[in-house]
Amino acid sequence: MSAHQTVFRFHAxxxxxxxxxxxxxxxxLTEANxxxxxxxxxxxAESRANPHLIVDLSGxxxxxxxxxxxxxxxxxxxxxxxxxxSLFNPTPTVQMVxxxxxxDAVLDxxxxxxxxxx
Numbered sequence: 001m002s003a004h005q006t007v008f009r010f011h012a013x014x015x016x017x018x019x020x021x022x023x024x025x026x027x028x029l030t031e032a033n034x035x036x037x038x039x040x041x042x043x044x045a046e047s048r049a050n051p052h053l054i055v056d057l058s059g060x061x062x063x064x065x066x067x068x069x070x071x072x073x074x075x076x077x078x079x080x081x082x083x084x085x086s087l088f089n090p091t092p093t094v095q096m097v098x099x100x101x102x103x104d105a106v107l108d109x110x111x112x113x114x115x116x117x118x
Contacts, residue, residue: 012044017083019044020054028062038070042077051083057090063097075107086110 010027013020021041029037045051053074057063075085088110090098095111098104 010040014044014048017048017050018052018054019048020056022056023059025059026061027059029060029067030062030064031066034064034066034070037067038073041070041074045074045078045081045083045085048083049081051078051081052086053078053083054086054088057087057094060091060094063094065101068097068101068103071107072103084108088112 009024011022021044041053041055045053055071071085071087078085086108087098089112090109095104095109098107098109103109
């Protein structure tokens with residue numbers, strides 16, 4: 001890792017082909033951490049065949065357009081590998097970002113923690 005790369009903090013739990021990622025409370029996903037987030041999620045997704053990457057957004061307070069593009073890239077990566085990206089439990093602010101951009105029609109965005117199946 002170069003001196004310019006930052007480590008992104010999140011918690012990941014792996015079971016079979018499911019990887020559930022959660023963030024500390026009050027996490028802002030912005031340009032400042034976009035590359036680190038993308039790198040870490042890509043590494044997790046590439047570690048499994050047919051990965052189901054489940055991202056818990058309940059700790060996210062800010063989500064920028066650069067992060068949206070990273071989620072789109074990860075979605076393409078996991079779908080190409082025969083897997084799925086599910087984003088769940090967004091805060092009302094984050095949910096509004098997905099609705100306004102209409103990415104809730106492109107990405108699997110779920111408003112509750114339940115309903116994620118393998």
